[in-house]
Amino acid sequence: MRAKKKDIFFQNLENMADTVVQAADYFSQHVTDLKDVPGFADQMKKYESQCDTYTHTIITELNKTFITPIERDDIMDLATTLDDVIDGLEATASRFYMYNLGQPDEYMIQFAEILRQSSYEIQKAIHLLSQKKLLAIREYTIRLNDLENQGDELLRICVKELFANVTDPIELIKRKEIYERLETTTDNCEDVANKLESIIMRNS
Secondary structure: OOOOOOOHHHHHHHHHHHHHHHHHHHHHHHHOOOOOHHHHHHHHHHHHHHHHHHHHHHHHHHHHOOOOOOOHHHHHHHHHHHHHHHHHHHHHHHHHHHOOOOOOOHHHHHHHHHHHHHHHHHHHHHHHHHOOOHHHHHHHHHHHHHHHHHHHHHHHHHHHHHHHHOOOHHHHHHHHHHHHHHHHHHHHHHHHHHHHHHHHHHHO
16 A cells, blocks of 8 residues: 655645754854854755755745645744744854864854754654644644743843953954844744744644
8 A cells, every 4th residue: 555645735834844954053163262253144045945955845835726724824824924934044154164163152053953953843843743743743842942941041141241351343253143043043943933833723
């Protein structure tokens, strides 16, 4: 007996979540010791382009599919929020390159780890959505909220530290923007969790 073909929407959302994991893994591994910044930014751009392809497939399919496995808006919102996560990682990587930033500091490395952990929670949740195991998703959305809180706290600490210790205004502006962009990306991960929560409420 042939395995049932996976729904195209769930398949592409899973592909997006898998790409988010690959990108966050790559980001956190390389940010600890940035030897090749152009190569780093370039690889992150490839992940982002890959995710755009999946988003485009979802939009194309939504335009020609009458019956969808969950609400059309939910599919679109989920694709958009997943895309925002990878966009945030890619935008940070491109700034390391554009700003000619030296080695990332401990706070950037900690943000990268929060985002790496968040990406795995997202991946598990999206794969459960494909299997229609809605209530099991809660465990991961709670964890994503917790990781986002860690991101908030880390931003408070590193900005305070930045203003206390960095006197060069240009360096201060560069680092502050990167911290804020990383923290916004943890918010984007929480947006995925919130979207999943509303799907659970509507469908269970």
